[in-house]
Amino acid sequence: MKRVTAVVIGAGHAGLAMSHHLARHGIDHVVLERGEVANAWRHERWESLHLLTPNWQCRLPGQSYAGPEPEGFMSMPELIAFLDDYARGLSAPLHTATEVLTLRQVEGGYRIVTNRGEWRCHAAIIATGACQLPVVPAMAAALPPWIMSLTPHAYRRPEQLPEGGVLVIGASATGVQLADELQRSGRSVTLAVGQHLRLPRRYRGRDIQWWLEHAGLLDQRFDEVEDLARARRQPSPQLLGSATPEDLDLNALSERGVRLVGRLAGLVGTRLQFSGSLAVHCTAADLKLARLLDNLDAWAIAHGWHEALPAPERPAPTRVPPRPCLGLDLAAGEIKTVLWATGFRPDFRWLQVPVFDARGRLRHEGGVVAPGLYAMGLPFMRRRKSGAIHGADDDAAELSAHLVAQLALRQRSPSILTN
């Protein structure tokens, strides 16, 4: 059994950022990684994916984007290279191909069992990612056997799917991007739309992320928002990172021929039922977007940007078919594939510590899970940006400082970490 002060689990952007800050504090630690650096970005994403945040925003502690295209969006190979490069600059030992099997609380800290030996540590940082397991409704199991059913983790490229219609369930970031790519591949796509978040790629000549960052929205803290649970489950916005910036809202998809239907409500025999609530979900997203743009315009006026930027504009309301389709019979043969873009959740099956709520969700206060146990990279963990690559720096800085204080206390009163 090896001993170390802290163990970081996961060598994605969040774990690497934490390693940087632990090193800065002189805390001896190791980074354990089940695969290789940026594992999920390498093995669990589709090929055409580009980040939804512009390159200038891809910052990690001590490293900014220095390439030629600050307004561009990194492809997966570019992001992997970016993270590989960052990992090479870190000083802590990085153990790849080391999968954590269990983490248990023991006197004075934690015991971590991996496929390559055991570790004892005072502190552990869970940086294994928020999107490890696709969330798929139970009715997926009842689809007729001739339908190909897959999640975004299994999806790589359109050619992998049979010819014929595709039903994409879910209109958040993943759903709209895959609907777009599949429709362009010549398959006719039906998109089931529930609650969603509409965002323009650019507004008044600037990337929407520039607005959100400069207006301070991304720095909004978890202890400042009115309804944190709601903020944490906000769907990912309908954005695309493409060479030429373009909107990927429902209007853009409709124009390309994607058929919009309501939220998938049920499957009776071979018949899919779609909710009659498509219009209200689109209206709600339009209203929410209008409120956001009003706030951004007010911020621009208050902070001297108004005159310098093009005049405010408002996107056209979402066009909803007057009579959206309420039901589709899979026996009719039109749909060959169902793609479940219905969200993701973290995989904490290895975490054998009583830190979960009744629903199995990790309980934490801004990333502080238990004495000496921290999380990183979860949605709105400490700030609105916590789930993003550029969100890792501030969170890791604060949580590593919290750990330093805990370790100092522990030296004075060794029992503090034992229960």
Added chain:
Amino acid sequence: MHTTTQQIDNGVNVTALLGAREALAQAPQAARFTWRAHCDWIRGTHSQIAVEDFHGLGETQRHRSRFTYQADHPEVFAAEDQGPTPVEYVLVGLAACLTAGVAAVAQHRGIQLRSVKAMVEGDMDIQGILGMDPEVRNGFDDIRVTFEIDADASRADIEALVAQSQKRSAVYDLLTNPTHVKVELK
């Protein structure tokens, strides 16, 4: 199958209904009906709803009188309980629709009914409407209807009545299939 329809009487004028079906086959436009309810907020969760006019057979129709209903929530919801809850009206609608269907189908099939009782229950988790848990739906997640039917027929025939009444029920269809619902501000 009985053929002695003259001798049984469930109070359903099947001849008229079959006649309507033939007439509407010639003029399907007349088959488009629009039902209406007019709602006035009183106070709190208490509203008064009136049903009087509707559209059908190509023109405005009227009930024989204006029916009014109170809807509210019970005291456990910190309300004044001036009437049933809206979801109970849904159960009312389902019970009445299926029961009317049983009577009509029985008449058509020559089955004399002596009594028909239905108990309708709908389950819901109010964490949904209270906005406590996004994974909990607002509406019923289960509805059970239990019929007790005393009729001049075998159990198999009565089961067939109950099945056919679901097959032709507007409210059953509404609860089991999605519907376009458009809510606007005038």
